[in-house]
Amino acid sequence: MHPLLPSLAAACLYAGAATYQGLRLTQRSTPDKRLLALLGVLALCFHGGSLFLQLHDVHGLTLDFFNAASLIAYAVIALTLLACLRIPVENLLLLFPLGGLTVLAAEFLPSGTIRPIDEHPGILAHILLSILAYGMLTIAVFQSILLLLQDYQLKHKHPSGLIKNFPPLQTMESLLFGFLWAGWLLLSLSLLSGALFLDDLLAQHLAHKTILSSFAWVVFAVLLWGRHRLGWRGHKAIRWTLAGFCLLMLAYFGSKLVREFILHI
CATH class of the missing domain: 1.20.120 (Four Helix Bundle (Hemerythrin (Met), subunit A))
Incomplete structure (x- = not known):
């Protein structure tokens, strides 16, 4: 078919x-x-x-x-x-x-x-964990954008039809950090499975992906630590979320774009 x-x-x-x-x-x-x-x-x-x-x-x-x-x-x-x-x-x-x-x-x-x-089981497990991590952190990014929009419209007292259907601001923020925790844990498992099942994480075709993914992991870890210990929220949390996501997308899609369409390897 x-x-x-x-x-x-x-x-x-x-x-x-x-x-x-x-x-x-x-x-x-x-x-x-x-x-x-x-x-x-x-x-x-x-x-x-x-x-x-x-x-x-x-x-x-x-x-x-x-x-x-x-x-x-x-x-x-x-x-x-x-x-x-x-x-x-x-x-x-x-x-x-x-x-x-x-x-x-x-x-x-x-x-x-x-x-x-x-299609080795270990490699398939790594791919699955990576996709779930990217998926969960993508949801967190969209949640952060909606949170930013909600905060802006509430401050300027011009709530749209979309904003009126949102849960309270505090609930939206709690949901954001719930997605971030889940995504960070999945990303941790993805990096661990890569270290276990891939032959060489720092080989030429994997080095950029590994390094940028590790930097993204650190950014999300700092954000979650800042939330837990320093009470980070609002615009600071959103900026850190977007920074970590950009690193993660560069790690995966940036490296794939260069390899497949520029270097052809």
Whole structure:
């Protein structure tokens, strides 16, 4: 089966969910949580089918730049939908367009030069932990942006329809640090599994990724320490979150972009 049909179906469902949510927020009313979840789950089913067809190759996993972006977007949306079962993070489902864009990019944009990945269980565990870490920290970044927007609009007394559907500011901040703790722990496990199962973390094709990921780990560790010991919050916490995320994205997507499209290795 060709991945075109599931990719298009997933993109349409993501677009439908995003349009519905956007219209409801524009009308200053709360979107139906069950309908959003249903559209999201259906989109994830087709997205997952598309990824399965795109990633598997006779020689191993073909995790090129756009496939990796699509896979991380899939993890982000899946984690957000799971979180919605217990905590009020429905507004993070504004991430639906990210899923639509990445699934279309993986289908239609040309891939760079990529070596298939050996499907050794240890390496697959490292990849899974890395994707979950990136996904959780991506959610934390979007949560920090929404927190910044909420804080700005409350200070200027111009709350929009989106802001009126947010939980209280303190709850939003607690959710942010919950995502940061989960993402940092997953990133720790990802780096540990890489040290255990990859032959040489400082080899030429892995050095930049390893060093930048380690710097990101330190940034998030300092942020969480500052929150625990010094009570960091607000704009300081958001700046540290964005700094750590930028390092992490440079580590993964920056290195993949250079290797696949510039160096062709």
